[in-house]
Amino acid sequence: MASHQLLLFQLLLLLSSASHARDTISPGQPLRGNDTLVSPGAGSYVLGFFTPPGSNNTYVGLWYAKVPVRTVVWVANRADPVPGPVERNARATLSVSADCTLSVADANSTVVWSAPPAPGAGAGRCTARLLDSGNLVVSDASGHVAWQGFDHPTDTLIPGMRVGMDFGTGANMTLTAWTSPSDPSPGPVVAVMDTTGDPEVFIWNGAEKVWRSGPWDGLQFTGVPDTATYMGFNFSFVNSAKEVSYSFQVANSSIVSRLTLNSTGAAGGLLQRWTWVWAAGAWNMYWYAPKDQCDAVNQCGPNGVCDPNSLPVCECLRGFAPRSPEAWALRDNRGGCARATPLDCGNGTDGFALMAHAKVPDTTAAVVDYRAGLAECAQRCQRNCSCTAYANANLSGAPGHRGCVMWGGALEDLRVFPNFGQDLYVRLAAADLDAAPSKSEKKAHVIIAVAVSICALAAIIALVGFFWWRRKRTRARQSGAPSKWSGVLHSRTLTSEGTSHGADLDLPIYDLETIAEATQGFSADNKLGEGGYGPVYKVLKFQKQFISSFEASGNRHFRSCKEV
Numbered sequence: 370m371a372s373h374q375l376l377l378f379q380l381l382l383l384l385s386s387a388s389h390a391r392d393t394i395s396p397g398q399p400l401r402g403n404d405t406l407v408s409p410g411a412g413s414y415v416l417g418f419f420t421p422p423g424s425n426n427t428y429v430g431l432w433y434a435k436v437p438v439r440t441v442v443w444v445a446n447r448a449d450p451v452p453g454p455v456e457r458n459a460r461a462t463l464s465v466s467a468d469c470t471l472s473v474a475d476a477n478s479t480v481v482w483s484a485p486p487a488p489g490a491g492a493g494r495c496t497a498r499l500l501d502s503g504n505l506v507v508s509d510a511s512g513h514v515a516w517q518g519f520d521h522p523t524d525t526l527i528p529g530m531r532v533g534m535d536f537g538t539g540a541n542m543t544l545t546a547w548t549s550p551s552d553p554s555p556g557p558v559v560a561v562m563d564t565t566g567d568p569e570v571f572i573w574n575g576a577e578k579v580w581r582s583g584p585w586d587g588l589q590f591t592g593v594p595d596t597a598t599y600m601g602f603n604f605s606f607v608n609s610a611k612e613v614s615y616s617f618q619v620a621n622s623s624i625v626s627r628l629t630l631n632s633t634g635a636a637g638g639l640l641q642r643w644t645w646v647w648a649a650g651a652w653n654m655y656w657y658a659p660k661d662q663c664d665a666v667n668q669c670g671p672n673g674v675c676d677p678n679s680l681p682v683c684e685c686l687r688g689f690a691p692r693s694p695e696a697w698a699l700r701d702n703r704g705g706c707a708r709a710t711p712l713d714c715g716n717g718t719d720g721f722a723l724m725a726h727a728k729v730p731d732t733t734a735a736v737v738d739y740r741a742g743l744a745e746c747a748q749r750c751q752r753n754c755s756c757t758a759y760a761n762a763n764l765s766g767a768p769g770h771r772g773c774v775m776w777g778g779a780l781e782d783l784r785v786f787p788n789f790g791q792d793l794y795v796r797l798a799a800a801d802l803d804a805a806p807s808k809s810e811k812k813a814h815v816i817i818a819v820a821v822s823i824c825a826l827a828a829i830i831a832l833v834g835f836f837w838w839r840r841k842r843t844r845a846r847q848s849g850a851p852s853k854w855s856g857v858l859h860s861r862t863l864t865s866e867g868t869s870h871g872a873d874l875d876l877p878i879y880d881l882e883t884i885a886e887a888t889q890g891f892s893a894d895n896k897l898g899e900g901g902y903g904p905v906y907k908v909l910k911f912q913k914q915f916i917s918s919f920e921a922s923g924n925r926h927f928r929s930c931k932e933v
């Protein structure tokens with residue numbers, strides 16, 4: 370029964386799009402309340418009049434042509450509806466005037482909503498066209514864009530739409546949640562690109578910050594580190610004098626995905642990515658934020674660190690102690706943490722402690738330089754007595770050119786992730802650098818110690834195995850018996866003997882320069898301890914930690930042992 374209805378619906382859809390699919394309106398040829406525009410090309414989107422369930426008003430909106438569940442992704446007159454439901458508004462109109470003004474009018478031609486053209490546009494015959502991307506574009510005879518829907522997102526980001534600021538047109542593209550599912554008018558929940566410092570997206574619920582994306586690290590927002598696991602998406606972040614914006618694309622048009630802002634959720638603001646699953650005939654939630662306690666803005670106060678896998682979730686940065694131990698004991702973390710030992714910048718004895726897997730602190734007041742490298746960043750921060758921390762700004766850049774972001778004053782809204790996140794270097798007085806590492810750092814050390822043990826064990830087994838095999842092979846040769854292992858294994862042995870000795874662990878080999886950079890010149894800060902293989906350093910490479918071990922004696926090959 371339901372499938373029959375679906376079939377009928379799709380057939381009707383097909384017929385209706387075949388009979389009068391148009392994508393353009395022009396002066397004197399408005400879109401009527403009982404008609405629709407269909408995007409050309411793949412015909413993915415429909416623009417028309419609709420009434421949300423539970424409402425008595427009519428709006429002009431955009432929805433998917435091929436998704437059988439009507440999902441409105443954009444509304445033109447969200448705050449200015451045509452009174453009455455859509456069935457009684459067949460004579461309402463969406464029209465474009467000769468001077469490029471787009472307007473919605475009721476049956477009596479009373480204009481309820483209008484969009485004036487950009488200054489300078491409006492020369493000659495104007496048209497409004499629904500593009501394949503879903504963008505409704507008003508342009509004049511010379512092709513100047515007078516107005517476009519993508520400059521005014523509603524609560525949903527579809528592929529190609531931007532969130533951010535276009536300084537050329539002055540468009541401030543934000544997402545604003547519907548007031549309720551029956552009322553598309555703008556509610557108090559807004560997602561905005563903050564363009565100061567290193568740009569970040571914030572969700573606001575009225576005057577309260579609900580969530581922070583963290584700055585774009587070249588690959589993803591540092592507060593959304595699982596983006597790296599997405600398949601079939603392209604993300605774009607532009608940060609130039611002309612615009613600061615975020616947008617996404619899908620690799621295959623059969624992937625239907627949207628990012629929505631909803632005013633429900635524990636924090637009163639919820640960003641969700643939905644993907645249409647054709648086989649199931651339903652929307653599937655792909656991602657959402659805020660997710661956990663540590664996604665709440667500034668959960669642990671200034672210089673506090675939020676770790677969702679720790680109990681209690683708040684702790685102070687290494688070298689810091691609760692400003693008010695009494696309040697902190699009652700888990701009132703608003704006061705945050707204060708430095709245990711004052712800095713000694715003038716004498717140059719301060720150093721930096723590495724905090725791995727961080728969602729870097731609030732960057733609205735940070736200083737960013739995308740051309741610098743980490744070493745230069747460290748020098749600049751060391752020299753500037755008001756610099757309290759630094760990190761890379763662009764992880765997609767070449768080594769030595771991954772940018773520099775520097776913080777001054779207290780570090781706000783800092784959290785750690787179990788596996789993802791960025792390396793943050795926090796300025797500490799010399800006395801605190803030698804202090805016991807914090808709980809999360811300790812945890813990392815335990816993992817590293819376990820990894821080192823596993824590595825050592827694997828290396829020993831491989832070594833023993835190799836020597837056993839070589840002895841056996843030598844014996845086999847001596848006895849004249851044909852070797853059981855030939856071909857691939859044999860040649861691999863030769864090459865491995867040519868370049869190295871001992872166990873062939875199939876591991877990437879790093880040259881001295883890379884390892885020197887990664888360990889910051891074998892800095893004592895990065896030294897974890899000594900093992901049977903020599904000193905063990907914690908190193909930085911992309912967002913992963915590697916253990917590098919090298920043999921102090923004999924040959925000079927450096928190899929990583931195991932990724933953690």
Ligand SMILES: *[C@@H]1O[C@H](CO)[C@@H](O)[C@H](O)[C@H]1NC(C)=O
Nearest residue numbers: 389401402403404405459460
């Ligand atoms: C819409 O209604 C008008 C009359 O009000 C009618 O002439 C027109 O054919 C209708 N269009 C569609 C697509 O139903």
Ligand SMILES: *[C@@H]1O[C@H](CO)[C@@H](O)[C@H](O)[C@H]1NC(C)=O
Nearest residue numbers: 422423424425426453454551
């Ligand atoms: C819509 O209008 C009908 C009839 O005028 C009325 O009974 C109903 O309560 C209205 N619904 C809403 C949500 O205003």
Ligand SMILES: *[C@@H]1O[C@H](CO)[C@@H](O)[C@H](O)[C@H]1NC(C)=O
Nearest residue numbers: 451452453475476477478479
């Ligand atoms: C249109 O005008 C008529 C006559 O003035 C009025 O009765 C009717 O309610 C109006 N319709 C709308 C949708 O405003």
Ligand SMILES: *[C@@H]1O[C@H](CO)[C@@H](O)[C@H](O)[C@H]1NC(C)=O
Nearest residue numbers: 534541542543559561562564
């Ligand atoms: C964009 O609009 C939001 C509010 O909607 C505002 O807070 C923000 O400052 C604006 N951005 C710019 C660059 O004007």
Ligand SMILES: *[C@@H]1O[C@H](CO)[C@@H](O)[C@H](O)[C@H]1NC(C)=O
Nearest residue numbers: 546547549550551631632633
């Ligand atoms: C917001 O989320 C709630 C709960 O998931 C849902 O019922 C509602 O339809 C959503 N609002 C909009 C405007 O989609």
Ligand SMILES: *[C@@H]1O[C@H](CO)[C@@H](O)[C@H](O)[C@H]1NC(C)=O
Nearest residue numbers: 601602603604618619620621
């Ligand atoms: C995604 O990005 C890659 C590399 O920039 C590009 O080659 C590809 O065409 C992009 N795909 C889409 C769907 O934009």
Ligand SMILES: *[C@@H]1O[C@H](CO)[C@@H](O)[C@H](O)[C@H]1NC(C)=O
Nearest residue numbers: 601619620621622623624647
């Ligand atoms: C897009 O995805 C569909 C279904 O998964 C597949 O049949 C098609 O070949 C894909 N197209 C491209 C260009 O990858």
Ligand SMILES: *[C@@H]1O[C@H](CO)[C@@H](O)[C@H](O)[C@H]1NC(C)=O
Nearest residue numbers: 711712713714715716717718
């Ligand atoms: C440098 O160190 C000395 C001795 O520890 C101390 O007295 C002095 O205040 C320091 N100077 C600065 C500028 O911190």
Ligand SMILES: *[C@@H]1O[C@H](CO)[C@@H](O)[C@H](O)[C@H]1NC(C)=O
Nearest residue numbers: 587608739763764765766767
């Ligand atoms: C980050 O690095 C990549 C690769 O070098 C570059 O294309 C991109 O423009 C850089 N981003 C910024 C904001 O400089």
Ligand SMILES: *[C@@H]1O[C@H](CO)[C@@H](O)[C@H](O)[C@H]1NC(C)=O
Nearest residue numbers: 736753754755756775776777
């Ligand atoms: C020193 O660092 C602070 C905070 O990062 C910054 O505001 C200031 O411009 C820096 N001063 C110099 C000379 O770089």
